[in-house]
Amino acid sequence: MSVVQPVQAESSSLLVENRWNERKAAGMTPAQLLLYRSNLLGSDKRITNFGGGNTSAKVIEKDPLTGQDVKVLWVKGSGGDLGTMKLDGFATLYMDKFLSLEPFYKGKDSDSVLVPLYSHCTFNLNPRAASIDTPLHGLVDRAHVDHMHPDALIAIAASADSKALTKEIYGDEIGWLPWIRPGYELGLALRKFTRENPKARGVVLEAHGVFTWADTAKDCYENTLDVINRATTWLAEKSRGKLPFGALKSQPLPVEKRREVAAAIMPRIRGLISGTSRKVGHFDDSAAVLEFVGSEKLQALADLGTSCPDHFLRTKIWPLVLPFDAANESIEQFARRVQPAIEQYRERYAAYYERCKRPGSPKMRDPNAVVYLVPGVGMITFAADKATARIAGEFYINAINVMRGAAAVSTYRGLPEQEAFDIEYWDLEEAKLQRMPKPKPLAGRVALITGGAGGIGLATARRLMEEGACVVLCDIDHDALAEAEAGLKKQYGNDVVASTWMDVTREDAVVASFRDSSWKFGGVDICVSNAGIASASPVDQTSLATWQKNMDILSTGYFLVSRQAFQLLKTQNIGGSIVFIGSKNALAASPGAAAYCTAKAAELHLARCLALEGAPVGIRVNVVNPDAVLRGSRIWQGEWAQQRAEQYKTSTDELETIYRERSLLKRSVYPEDVAEAVAFFASERASKSTGNIINVDAGNAAAFTR
Template identity: 45%
Template structure:
């Protein structure tokens, strides 16, 4: 092995031999896989396979058994654990060859080819539940102990070049063998076995239109060979790259950062509405230098129309993106919207024609015909997915496709798979079966919900509750650190999803924390623009922010305190609703607004004049907004009783004041939580159900109103008070 790791400039070397020596054979495979998956120049998210042939002990007989450990269906090499690897007895796998060869109609697109996949579970070692991938034979029949199958941009550039076979010989000599495109499966595995037999000097194969597969009998050597083969391809491309001229030079200039983000914030809600007529999608925008160089180039329209080559790419990005020929310096936002409308209509028609032309009798039904990638000169790329994770990965895959096209154009001429071949992969029954095995979407999946006041109390509980149902949560609070903390709690619980997040707001995960002062329209508008840039649009808003100002010792409320109470509890709610409505009208999709009022809105009592009056105004604001925003937006309210425990509106001073007001015994040195519990129990005793009201109780009401369970309810206020008969409506 060559241990001079300074030779790698285009890939990251990470092997630690001392650490690897402490691992068992399967753990070493996981370690190698994680290293390879951590570098997107080596393989894309969720793509590639690694394997190791390991001698195990049969759990019943203790006899030695040769077992293939190979990355199973789904999962990501970067984050894979032992549980992500299938284990199969090699003897049984190899016996399947006899069954396959016996079929006279065998071949890469035959019934027997797909039927073999159903037999892999019968080869399982030690009851491993991980499903095998369709790439299993590629690893099983290569007669070496360790195999890496990667999707590196630099090598796919060769695989997608018109003269890929000649380039393979020129770059690698006889160390790497060229193999024309063939769909993965049993037949391809047997052909790789034949190549190894006929070319004993070979270290790997370039799979035309697909990627790289290589091998070794030592795992560290296999890892380093993978890096070396990629490095050699990358250096060859580097030597031939002509900079901007590789894509024919610049046709347009990018807009300045702030200007393009302003344009995107203006167009995205409308665009999301257009592509979400069947199901809602979440956006990721990408406008880095690499993307802008491509979308602004002379050759972008030609290359975009050709589509992506590697199946791993177009399964995520569709067969091709939608390219919009908009002049960022000479045309207006209205021009862009008009061109997008025409382009979307044409794309849907083209995709339908693609499906109808290439479908087979047993093809699955046509999927959503809208583009998953949209390219706009001056602005960059907009990628779409069912959730933020998927749209981030879609953007990642098309970025990889751009790099493949750059490499292929630098060294030769980029080509894509024939459309029938692409269709047969996209609508392969095995891929369809994989989609159908996915768990059902959660109740609030594909929804973007802003929780205003989400930094603490009821708002925090609402954010956590909605996230549990699959919603993307925007935690908004005047206290930015509190908003971020709630968002982080959601991420810690649910993860970032696959893909790698970045510093840009559009590279966020399932939750973000944003700052806004709801008494300031400009602050609210800026916050909502950030929501649009993060997710592409907005589906619902829950406003839980509120304020209670206690009267002074004489029982009076100062004028500025009165004004502040109404500014937050009434005007602030209106400003949020009014600014959100601007987005909802552009989207044209049904939306939801839930405001927080109080049972105090219908109960007159001493000591809370400003608060109670503001909440009565908020009650009527809900009814007015329900009329104003109908039929597009449902507007409802949640009216809590006094929520003491977990509420940000009950600091220690207010708890003590309330205990004093009601004559509840306490001592000044008692802990705050003890005092809070006393007050909560006092309020509970005044209710019919005799139970304290918690933020979680309120969150459940918000969930019901924001879901489709009460889809015919608008202009109403749900009271969550444990049964206060004083608040019964008369």
Template identity: 50%
Template sequence: MERTDMTHAEVEALLARSHELGADPRNTNYAGGNASAKADETDPVTGSPVPLMWVKGSGGDLGTLTEDGLAVLRIDRLRSLVDVYPGVDCEDEMVAAFDYCLHGKGGAAPSIDTAMHGLVDAAHIDHLHPDAGIALATAADGEKLTEECFGDQVAWVPWRRPGFQLGLDIAAIKERNPQAIGVILGGHGITAWGATSEECQANSLHIIRTAEEFLAERGAAEPFGPVVEGFQPLPEQRRRDRAAELAPVIRGLASTDRPQVGHFDDAPEVLEFLSRSEHPRLAALGTSCPDHFLRTKVRPLVLDLPPDAALDEVVARLNELHESYRADYRAYYERYATADSPAMRGADPAIVLVPGIGMFSFGKDKQTARVAAEFYRNAINVMRGAEAVSTYQPIDESEKFRIEYWALEEAKLQRMPEPKPLATRVALVTGAASGIGKATAKRLSAEGACVVLADLDADNAQELADELGGPDKAVAAQVDVTDEEQVAAAMRTAALAFGGVDLVVNNAGLSISKPLLETSVRDWDLQHDVMARGSFLISREAARVMIAQRMGGDVVYIASKNSVFAGPNNVAYGATKADQAHQVRLLAAELGEHGIRVNGVNPDGVVRGSGIFAGGWGAQRAKVYGVEEEKLGEFYAQRTLLKREVLPEHVANAVFALCGGDLTHTTGLHVPVDAGVAAAFLR
């Protein structure tokens, strides 16, 4: 439908306002809040003006909102729903009715907050979740504090679950208070309005900044109480080393019902909160804003030991607290569930707080886990503000349950796409910056895994991490696999980035092609150090993590057809590959009791894209076989049964086949990827 210049301008202004407000975490949390604009547009059917509203749709984020993320509704039809509204027990039916108010094709699905924007008589409306605003909204005497902070410029709306009735409430309060520029929504956030987009944004920012100044000027110096001796943050390196030790243990507990990806956060506000005497009481109260507790669950699990407690003692206590948490969550569900409530989604915590160390958060992917941590930091800021001027009093637990297990929330979850085969799995690939390693890392990432790219070449590894989507998808780790400490550090990187490791690909290698009499001890040692020793070290440290997680795992060795095929002038390389091939068998036998599967892939020579071949091995092997180096790939292909060249992607396919979920009962296997080399058949 053709739009007028005026409506184009209104939509552009709405998007610009949304981006500016959403870019500052003081204004609203990620994917939280919404904004709208109203204007007349020509109806293409009647040719007459029709009043429309553009509003952020369900699931979008203000900071990155696009026009496709807006729902477009006819205001006259939306407001006609007032005449048929049956009451608060039918909120779900009203959301379904929004679909009959949509105008034109495309656009986003209307969110639960659509009524707020459509029923309130203002051309432009913002609904936001600023920490300072929610602090007033969750204070025990929030209504009184709102009046002291704003006078009659901002009104108070008692808590009500988001929906049609809340829109009616705000519309009525605005009508009774024509001087008001917005409202504080009890337990929830703020809503502001204006005649123009600029005025609306200015009013939103005025409410937020005024609340911040009020809390700063009126607030107590230590709202979380005094520091508890022994619960202060450990020095940074010790803190992060302990976090890396604990992350796999905690991730395993948080994955009892379903696998989760982890995130570690030791921001100053988290550490300060956990060092203070009031943190157990406040954490037990849980968060209040619906956006917050939908991400963080009704409350976190909080460790009650100092950060320097013995590791065995901490692990034992975490197991006890986790068992208690699950029992409490099930009791919470059973306390409020009705016959038509959705089934319980899982009793594990989404947030685990460890004094002196930091916060561990969990979700179905890295972004979800990271955002959960961001939301709990928002909640800490809210608690600080509320406790500074009053007492923190979140909405009732029963109300939290009504939102957490709302049929509309369940429907939103059911609309989510099916997870990819490797979703929630954390992979570490050695030699990941080129050749087989790079192809494997790309394939695992494409199938949903979070990937740690371990390589000597830090720059190329980081370039690949950026290509794969940045730190929510992949991180780089500079690693010499022959160095015990660097290998352990790579596992710590995986633990802090994603919570642990589930899948390791031993791919790092090099090749030296010489006759026996020309092979030096240095050649022999270098070949064995990188591949035999390196694979051993990677597998050993990965096994420590996997055993701590108690989630099973996969170890895959990129061996070679040369592990069973005796080629000429190749003693150091062939013997090393035979070592790797037998490590597969030995570790499969040893680690099976922990649910860890160990398998191998035996490629033929992979020439194209290979760092090994480019580094001199290709020239050496071409000389051995008496062919031109650029024809080496063709030479290898012609000696196979299928007459096909093996590429890095073919090896990556085999790795995925072993780990993708169909071969759950396979361990100790070597998969040939050699296009058929009869001399290398496994016997």
């Protein structure tokens, strides 16, 4: 067994820098200063996680009814993110009304009574709901309060010697409180502490994080940074040269091999855990992850669970470790052990639920793991959407950092499972879940689109993404592909779109693209075959090369993509939808285009064959037949337009008019029209349709399917 080298990082490189800009802050209102401080803190993940932490300020405002000055609590509202929130992300409450609620407190389980009353304290009809953390700010008699979850502080808080370590680092400047679930009880404990320790600058909460305060927004910000940096420096010095995770048990595989393993097992996991709702995956093989998953203490530490509630609410109380000996077993051998491991995890989670449930607890939620750890490979996370899966992974990296720090200076302790359960199945947490917006129709689906950088491909991508799908664009044109990906990311965000180069005539390129889709998103549900070519010439002037190129792209290419899609969809075993972008010419012959028409007819018949084969395993195969989609089409930007213009004895500028006027409906056909038909076939609205054709051609009697 070799020994992993400890992570050696100078503490100075880990420190958070002061980014307060006096010039920018000048002239801001108290509420704006709170927002400025919050955005600065929340934009640095070393300070707090996405969506985690909260800030507040007690501000004098004019009462809109009386015109009198009143003290108002501005506090981060429910469900916001400090780094990106705006002013409307804060709840605002009359302080006097909020403080008058104390008689309703009857013990630690009073939050279900108190939280609904917070809305009766609302200032200025603010619709933002106050969170469960409101008392942690409102009951502390300090003008500005921050509550953050920095890894260094949680490492101290999650240590067996948490209280003593806090004292060693801060003396009497920062206090310590034993674990108390967030809510009114904790707010009362914080108030008691501040009254008894008026000179204290903050307090560490066992297993959770840190509270800091000051009289001004800037002082509070700088106090928070100082408290974090002191813990970071102390922890780095005390950890130097230590191996908190023990010896290295599994060497990291080369990056391409890691992706190969991830691509092989993520669709299997996805299929097994997507029973009632599809999941999207995220893969992380960063240095921190590889250090942890390769260590000898991996299983022991993972079994302890996470400590901070913000962590396990995103990651579940434990991850699922999937042991893999890359040196002695194949990917196929490993893949066969995935299903039994998932079934064992479900049993473990169900037993946890049965042990900890209370009268009136919500019914057991999804018993599948969120985090999957593979030695030598990395971490896989699954959630209802890509962003949530990625964020869950980020939270578990926070948990890894916490375990590293705590194990280096003390003994790491997870939150006791009953405490974890009481938060996970808290009726207030259940109410928050019930308020979540209804998912979009294609949420949790992943679509792979060939010819994705062209007019129909891009329009289809946009349409599917509007329905909630993630999209993998595939194209042979590197520049167009990069431009298309950048445009979609700017419009829809980085999480929901990826690209991969594909030449549909090359078997290796097709295989590689589906592999990329698997490790980037966990698999594929919707495959849109749209790669195209067009040519026109009398048959006696059609070269063998032209004939073969049409067949290679429109027949062989569609076969290669479909074969790979079938293999992946069968691995997932949760069905899927394949949509071919055909052509009117597949049904209605055109003079001077024998190669194109024949290849499109072959494509159409391939779809019919695949519909027969796919039906028993829930794979639907349908065809959209467009005609004369000129706008945005790269095909019509080349020789095809000139060839068709010569056929109709007109100019290329008049082609759209000619095609429109020859249609029964006298209407032009656009990429968005084709995309609408694809979206139908991809969705559950077409769940009982396979082997079908939708003509999107504004009407062409020769192409009627009956």
